Amino acid sequence: xxxxxxxxxxxxxxxxxxxxxxxxxxxxxxxxxxxxxxxxxxxxxxxxxxxxxxxxxxxxxxxxxxxxxxxxxxxxxxxxxxxxxxxxxxxxxxxxx
Amino acid sequence: xxxxxxxxxxxxxxxxxxxxxxxxxxxxxxxxxxxxxxxxxxxxxxxxxxxxxxxxxxxxxxxxxxxxxxxxxxxxxxxxxxxxxxxxxxxxxxx
Amino acid sequence: xxxxxxxxxxxxxxxxxxxxxxxxxxxxxxxxxxxxxxxxxxxxxxxxxxxxxxxxxxxxxxxxxxxxxxxxxxxxxxxxxxxxxxxxxxxxxxxxxxxxxxxxxxxxxxxxxxxxxxxxxxxxxxxxxxxxxxxxxxxxxxxxxxxxxxxxxxxxxxxxxxxxxxxxxxxxxxxxxxxxxxxxxxxxxxxxxxxxxxxxxxxxxxxxxxxxxxxxxxxxxxxxxxxxxxxxxxxxxxxxxxxxxxxxxxxxxxxxxxxxxxxxxxxxxxxxxxxxxxxxxxxxxxxxxxxxxxxxxxxxxxxxxxxxxxxxxxxxxxx
Amino acid sequence: xxxxxxxxxxxxxxxxxxxxxxxxxxxxxxxxxxxxxxxxxxxxxxxxxxxxxxxxxxxxxxxxxxxxxxxxxxxxxxxxxxxxxxxx
Numbered sequence: 001x002x003x004x005x006x007x008x009x010x011x012x013x014x015x016x017x018x019x020x021x022x023x024x025x026x027x028x029x030x031x032x033x034x035x036x037x038x039x040x041x042x043x044x045x046x047x048x049x050x051x052x053x054x055x056x057x058x059x060x061x062x063x064x065x066x067x068x069x070x071x072x073x074x075x076x077x078x079x080x081x082x083x084x085x086x087x088x089x090x091x092x093x094x095x096x097x
Numbered sequence: 098x099x100x101x102x103x104x105x106x107x108x109x110x111x112x113x114x115x116x117x118x119x120x121x122x123x124x125x126x127x128x129x130x131x132x133x134x135x136x137x138x139x140x141x142x143x144x145x146x147x148x149x150x151x152x153x154x155x156x157x158x159x160x161x162x163x164x165x166x167x168x169x170x171x172x173x174x175x176x177x178x179x180x181x182x183x184x185x186x187x188x189x190x191x192x
Numbered sequence: 193x194x195x196x197x198x199x200x201x202x203x204x205x206x207x208x209x210x211x212x213x214x215x216x217x218x219x220x221x222x223x224x225x226x227x228x229x230x231x232x233x234x235x236x237x238x239x240x241x242x243x244x245x246x247x248x249x250x251x252x253x254x255x256x257x258x259x260x261x262x263x264x265x266x267x268x269x270x271x272x273x274x275x276x277x278x279x280x281x282x283x284x285x286x287x288x289x290x291x292x293x294x295x296x297x298x299x300x301x302x303x304x305x306x307x308x309x310x311x312x313x314x315x316x317x318x319x320x321x322x323x324x325x326x327x328x329x330x331x332x333x334x335x336x337x338x339x340x341x342x343x344x345x346x347x348x349x350x351x352x353x354x355x356x357x358x359x360x361x362x363x364x365x366x367x368x369x370x371x372x373x374x375x376x377x378x379x380x381x382x383x384x385x386x387x388x389x390x391x392x393x394x395x396x397x398x399x400x401x402x403x404x405x406x407x408x409x410x411x412x413x414x415x416x417x418x419x420x421x422x423x424x425x426x427x428x429x430x431x432x433x434x435x436x437x438x439x440x441x442x443x444x445x446x447x448x449x450x451x452x453x454x455x456x457x458x459x460x461x462x463x464x465x466x467x468x469x470x471x472x473x474x475x476x477x478x479x480x481x482x483x484x485x486x487x488x489x490x491x492x493x494x495x496x497x498x499x500x501x502x503x504x505x506x507x508x509x510x511x
Numbered sequence: 512x513x514x515x516x517x518x519x520x521x522x523x524x525x526x527x528x529x530x531x532x533x534x535x536x537x538x539x540x541x542x543x544x545x546x547x548x549x550x551x552x553x554x555x556x557x558x559x560x561x562x563x564x565x566x567x568x569x570x571x572x573x574x575x576x577x578x579x580x581x582x583x584x585x586x587x588x589x590x591x592x593x594x595x596x597x598x599x
Contacts, residue, residue: 003512007512007515010515010516010519011519013556014519014522014523014526017522017523017526017553017556018522018525018526018529020526020530020549021526021527021529021530021549021553022529024529024530024533024545024546024549025529025530025532025533030539030541030542030545033533033542033545034541034545037530037545037548037549038548041549041552041553042552044552044556045552045555045556048556048559048560049559052559052560052563055512055563056563061568061571064571064572064575065559065571067575068555068559068571068574068575068578071389071575071578071579072551072552072555072578072581074382074385074386074582075382075386075551075578075579075581075582075585076548076551076552076581076582078378078379078381078382078582078585078586079544079548079581079582079585079586080548081378082378082379082585082586082589083541083544083545083548083585083589085376085589086540086541086544086589087539087541090539090541100311101202101243102311103307103308103311104202104203104206105202105206105239105243106307106311107304107307108206108209108210110300110303110304110307111210111300112209112210112213113303114296114297114299114300114303115213115214115217115296116213116217117296117299118292118293118296119217119218121292122289122292125222127222127264127267127268127271128217128222128225130264130267131216131217131222131225131226131229131264132217134229134260135213135216135217135229135232138213138232138236138256139213141248142236142239143307145240145243145245145248146243147307147310147311147318148243148245148318148320149243149244150320152244152565155244155320155324155335156243156244156245156320157318157319157320157323158320158323158335158336158338158339159318159319159320159323159339159344160318161245161247161248161335161336161339162336162339162340162344164245164248165247165248165251165336165340165407165409165410166340166347166348166351166409168248168251168252168255168256168409169251169255169351169355169409169412169413169487169491170351170354170355170358172255172259172260172263172491172494173354173355173358173359173490173491173494174358175260175263175264176263176358176359176362176494176495176497177358177361177362177494179263179264179267179497180361180362180365180367180497181361181365183267183270183271183365183367183497184365184366184367186271187367193514194513194514194517197517197518197520197521198517200521201517201520201521201524204521204524204525204528205524207528208524208527208528208531211531211535212531212534215535223540224537224540224543226588227534227540227543227544227547227588228534228543230547230584230588231531231534231543231546231547231550234547234550234551234554234577234581235550235554237554237573237577238554238557238558238561241558241561241562241565241567241570241573242561242565244565244567246567246569246570246572246573249558249570249573250569250572250573250576253573253576253577253580254576254580257577257580257581257584258580258583258584258587261584261587261588262583262584262587265587265588265590266587372590373590375590379586382582382586386579386582389579390579393575393576393579396572397572400572404568404569404572405569405572405573406569406572410576414576414579417579417580417583420583420587421582421583421586424583424586424587424590425586
């Protein structure tokens with residue numbers, strides 16, 4: 001039973017990953033691609049980490065895995081901001097390349 | 098059936114020789130540095146590929162130790178090369 | 193079935209690696225090339241993990257993706273701010289280009305043949321057997337740390353000396369790099385939050401290196417990454433101590449402790465760096481702690497190129 | 512379970528390769544940085560699964576370092592150019 005839950009969680013996570021990648025590839029402009037990427041991947045990774053926590057069942061490992069997820073969340077939030085900021089700066093043409 | 102050390106090793110060799118060609122051709126300095134870094138990565142890949150002994154067995158730790166220090170030294174060598182080039186540029190400008 | 197899937201995985205991973213390496217070197221836009229190189233480093237650290245080399249994957253994740261990319265971008269920034277002639281893109285001599293191509297192909301064939309021959313007719317299993325036979329004598333249970341700090345400790349000692357020499361060389365060139373602007377609220381927020389985590393991670397890697405993947409080089413690289421992050425978000429000294437004396441002490445402490453312990457053991461009538469078995473665990477930890485500090489300081493100094501952050505050392509910009 | 516995890520690995524690497532196309536297509540540097548960001552996140556996923564399959568608990572540590580350093584490379588790629596204004 002627990003294995004099935006883990007498999008289901010990881011599968012859902014994988015779907016989010018695929019969605020994020022396809023969004024990055026197919027969406028028409030930079031900001032929408034950014035939107036697809038940073039959201040979908042974090043949810044996907046969260047689902048997957050939940051599944052892996054259920055599989056491993058070890059407390060220390062689980063804490064570390066949650067730390068991984070928090071780090072990815074924080075860094076991708078900051079990265080998304082930095083990327084968007086740079087993109088806007090370029091568009092306004094204040095900083096010539 | 099592909100042998101893991103073989104395909105990773107061949108990929109490492111390809112990377113090394115290709116990057117070596119770029120490093121030796123007439124390109125901007127920073128691209129040369131980039132090429133040397135990629136060539137180094139190719140060499141590391143050959144080392145680690147031959148150290149791999151299958152999924153069950155532990156890999157050979159000696160090449161691992163060599164590559165580990167190699168990575169750190171490669172970084173400082175890159176920094177030294179960049180600093181040298183910058184200094185050369187500056188002396189050329191002053192002349 | 194599973195072997196087949198693994199093969200597919202290997203092939204995809206290597207395709208990604210080769211495509212990234214090839215395009216990083218073929219593009220004429222250097223900034224794009226460096227972005228591709230960072231992605232190349234990411235894929236490479238996945239490959240190290242796949243080849244069961246977690247120690248290297250840790251170092252690559254810190255240096256290959258973080259530090260080298262940041263260093264190359266800093267160098268690019270310098271070149272752009274100085275009026276330098278960076279566009280020597282022409283192939284130049286045709287004959288030379290063809291000759292180079294020919295030599296490269298021949299070299300590839302020779303190396304490939306050598307590799308295949310070595311893998312087919314390999315007689316002995318390398319040094320792995322010897323290492324694992326002696327592992328319980330070494331004071332640590334991570335074989336890579338045992339090789340680095342016990343069996344081949346003099347190699348590592350000289351390795352640190354090489355790092356020191358490189359950074360002394362950089363310093364003697366007397367160049368300066370412009371510091372970055374103060375970061376906006378988001379990046380400073382991330383920095384304030386991430387730097388302590390990086391320092392903690394470095395300490396963890398140093399400690400865990402005795403019995404699991406980790407050790408002085410990985411810990412030093414992660415600590416240096418904290419410094420680089422500080423530098424990028426507008427702290428010109430990159431977290432290094434402001435007093436030059438302390439900074440220099442950090443630079444040499446690794447080599448110093450290593451040499452003192454080695455010579456001390458010689459005084460006691462043993463070989464250079466030939467630890468007594470009972471003491472080897474603690475001695476290795478002591479050396480590794482000093483080495484971590486040194487490696488981190490040296491890597492940050494290599495990134496800074498010169499004693500930046502010291503007002504009296506900054507010469508006039510834009511020469 | 513092992514078979515499922517191996518398949519998950521393939522799906523992840525495929526997702527990484529799809530995202531990789533964007534790094535070649537560009538067109539702007541921001542697109543490429545985004546692709547690096549995607550590779551970081553997917554790479555963390557691949558490392559976690561690899562750790563289970565190869566019985567290598569250290570891969571969680573690698574994932575931790577990768578997650579921290581991905582932010583640093585994005586910061587390096589997006590930082591403004593120099594204090595240049597007053598020098599140029």
